[in-house]
Amino acid sequence: MGEIMKNKVALITGASSGIGRAAALKLAENGAKIILVDIKEDNAVEVKKEVEDLGAEAIIIEADVSVPEQMEHAFHRTNEEFGSIDFVFANAGINGVIAPIEDISADDFDTTIHTNLRGTFLTLKYAIPYMKEKGGSIAITSSINGNRTFRNFGFSAYSTSKAGQVAFGKMAALELAKYKIRVNIICPGAIDTNIDSNTFPEDENLKKIKIPIEYPEGSQPLENKSGTPEQVGDLVLFLASSMSSHITGTKVYIDGAESLL
Numbered sequence: 430m431g432e433i434m435k436n437k438v439a440l441i442t443g444a445s446s447g448i449g450r451a452a453a454l455k456l457a458e459n460g461a462k463i464i465l466v467d468i469k470e471d472n473a474v475e476v477k478k479e480v481e482d483l484g485a486e487a488i489i490i491e492a493d494v495s496v497p498e499q500m501e502h503a504f505h506r507t508n509e510e511f512g513s514i515d516f517v518f519a520n521a522g523i524n525g526v527i528a529p530i531e532d533i534s535a536d537d538f539d540t541t542i543h544t545n546l547r548g549t550f551l552t553l554k555y556a557i558p559y560m561k562e563k564g565g566s567i568a569i570t571s572s573i574n575g576n577r578t579f580r581n582f583g584f585s586a587y588s589t590s591k592a593g594q595v596a597f598g599k600m601a602a603l604e605l606a607k608y609k610i611r612v613n614i615i616c617p618g619a620i621d622t623n624i625d626s627n628t629f630p631e632d633e634n635l636k637k638i639k640i641p642i643e644y645p646e647g648s649q650p651l652e653n654k655s656g657t658p659e660q661v662g663d664l665v666l667f668l669a670s671s672m673s674s675h676i677t678g679t680k681v682y683i684d685g686a687e688s689l690l
Contacts (some may be wrong), residue, residue: 431460437461440517441463441465441518452661457484457485467492469493509525518546520569526583541587551689569594573616595616610669619687
């Protein structure tokens with residue numbers, strides 16, 4: 430087991446799969462105690478076992494990131510269990526409904542914004558009281574969508590939420606600098622995860638707005654394939670640790686140059 434995060438306490442939302450799971454395992458490998466926050470406790474049971482198999486402590490807290498009372502409880506329980514919080518990974522998110530702007534309902538738009546953007550706000554809001562005394566690090570999972578890429582047609586709600594996360598993260602970085610709390614934003618491109626299971630069926634009206642875009646040589650210049658959750662986990666470890674002690678308010682693209690096409 431590594432020592433980079435020895436005895437540090439790390440809370441991860443959306444921890445049961447994909448980037449959240451990879452981050453949990455990477456942090457655990459390096460000595461952190463892990464709090465797995467997921468909308469359903471059962472979803473995270475397997476990850477808890479994987480973390481414990483690495484010799485690290487872990488607990489699961491069931492919470493919907495868009496519900497204030499549940500997130501407030503998550504941080505209160507974490508503090509009761511471990512006595513401190515050193516790193517928070519605001520990672521939970523959904524793709525939501527993918528549809529043309531004129532066809533997406535207000536409720537569907539709100540669902541995506543509430544989970545992705547309101548959820549990020551609540552995660553940071555309730556983390557601050559437990560981190561402001563001794564400082565720490567926060568990372569937010571945003572996306573290349575809404576920040577450097579706008580070619581995914583029908584993703585207006587998702588991209589809006591992801592752009593909002595970047596602005597919010599930068600505001601938070603400046604506001605929380607006085608407490609020595611760093612805030613950085615991770616912007617992945619295509620990563621092999623199961624976020625598509627949180628996507629509602631694609632709207633058949635998308636064909637009316639799509640503009641044909643073709644990449645005969647592929648759209649992944651660096652590795653000719655999507656990235657892996659483990660690669661993002663490495664970045665999370667870096668941002669969580671003292672190796673990034675002078676980095677805050679920064680968005681980091683991890684996409685193998687995909688968004689530069």
